[in-house]
Amino acid sequence: MLGDCANCNCGHICATKGVSCTPVDKEAVLSQYSPEERKMMEAAAYVEATYYMQYTRIQETAAFAQRMGYKKIGLAFCVGISHEMELIASYFSKFFDVYSICCKNCGIAKDELGLSRVTPENPIESMCNPKNQAHFLNEQGCELFVSAGLCVGHDAIFNASCKGPVTNLIAKDRVLAHNPMGAVYSNYWRNKLGLNGED
Numbered sequence: 001m002l003g004d005c006a007n008c009n010c011g012h013i014c015a016t017k018g019v020s021c022t023p024v025d026k027e028a029v030l031s032q033y034s035p036e037e038r039k040m041m042e043a044a045a046y047v048e049a050t051y052y053m054q055y056t057r058i059q060e061t062a063a064f065a066q067r068m069g070y071k072k073i074g075l076a077f078c079v080g081i082s083h084e085m086e087l088i089a090s091y092f093s094k095f096f097d098v099y100s101i102c103c104k105n106c107g108i109a110k111d112e113l114g115l116s117r118v119t120p121e122n123p124i125e126s127m128c129n130p131k132n133q134a135h136f137l138n139e140q141g142c143e144l145f146v147s148a149g150l151c152v153g154h155d156a157i158f159n160a161s162c163k164g165p166v167t168n169l170i171a172k173d174r175v176l177a178h179n180p181m182g183a184v185y186s187n188y189w190r191n192k193l194g195l196n197g198e199d
């Protein structure tokens with residue numbers, strides 16, 4: 001049934017046979033895509049078909065942006081991966097004008113908004129500032145916004161505040177080396193999450 005695809009009982013025939021599991025108006029579905037979104041769909045399909053199982057996510061992001069003709073890329077990242085982002089920004093700089101901004105930009109204390117601290121004993125703990133990350137990158141005229149390691153919730157604010165398409169390069173997972181899928185690939189974590197039918 002459309003809308004419960006995670007629990008599909010028809011073998012995902014949409015993917016395997018090109019058949020919808022529920023009646024759909026194909027033209028109504030296709031009309032949801034604007035001309036710009038259709039261009040993005042073409043670029044995404046080109047990258048997938050051309051570099052399938054050859055390119056990393058970093059390379060695919062660059063290839064997609066090049067196919068779209070983007071010149072300015074904005075990187076919004078977690079300060080905890082600053083070194084990694086220095087390397088990633090260096091790679092993207094081969095092809096684009098790159099603007100980057102870390103999550104702790106402006107250095108505003110969590111206390112200003114009454115936010116919980118990770119280390120309450122410290123005299124100050126800066127808040128993450130996703131709204132201003134988007135604001136800064138919007139002001140630079142970025143055409144593609146890249147989210148890298150932002151906290152759950154902060155990434156949602158960032159995505160909603162960008163004046164252009166956002167792609168996720170790194171999904172933060174402090175426990176699993178930023179690989180959330182590790183939780184379902186690991187028998188240990190499936191047990192801890194109650195996904196193996198055990199308490």
